Amino acid sequence: MHYQKKTTSVGDEIDSICTRCKEETIHRVVAMMEGTPHLVICTRCWGQHRYRPLEGAKAKRKSGSTRLPAKDRVNAKMVRSSQPKDLLQEWENHMENAGNFQPESYDQSASYKVGQGLEHPIYGLGFVRKVIGGIKMEIIFQREIKILVMNRAKYAHS
Structure with a gap:
């Protein structure tokens, strides 16, 4: 049987390090950027912050890929939801x-x-x-x- 990995989208719950709770908690995704979670809300303290992946779960960049210059990253369009x-x-x-x-x-x-x-x-x-x-x-x-x-x-x- 072939299983596909579920892609994360706005509204999904994911594990993240909470900056207020100072530990791993469940968060709800509120904004995506370039297909990855960008902003999340902690379901315990309701603090909103940038997504922080769990230790060891950080995605490594593919060799040969380049990172956008800082000025372009700041101005990158953030997708908050798919509503019309x-x-x-x-x-x-x-x-x-x-x-x-x-x-x-x-x-x-x-x-x-x-x-x-x-x-x-x-x-x-x-x-x-x-x-x-x-x-x-x-x-x-x-x-x-x-x-x-x-x-x-x-x-x-x-």
Whole structure:
């Protein structure tokens, strides 16, 4: 049987050295550059930093390959996600229509309606596109669309 190695992409979880935790933890990829993870978020402390491979896992450059000059590396285009440009356009339209407003912080137990803006601690500013069954909602963020829960009961500790 032939197995193919899975390629890493935005949203995948990978092991990395966390600069805040100072140890190996699971991270979520938030940006790719030239096909390799560039920015990651630690799932333990939520710190965002450049991807740091585990010791011994650093890829060696192929002999004969050349590295880009520093000025070109700094200006290299970073690919954050594969979402179409119309997604960004839709988000910008929501921003224009919202005018000057103060978004609510995302709360799983709160109720939201279509068009309402909210601030998520990881994904940033988003707008409700669709309410799904009264307990979930589709949110458009600047770079992606996410399904988040709402109207989740807060459990009392006895």
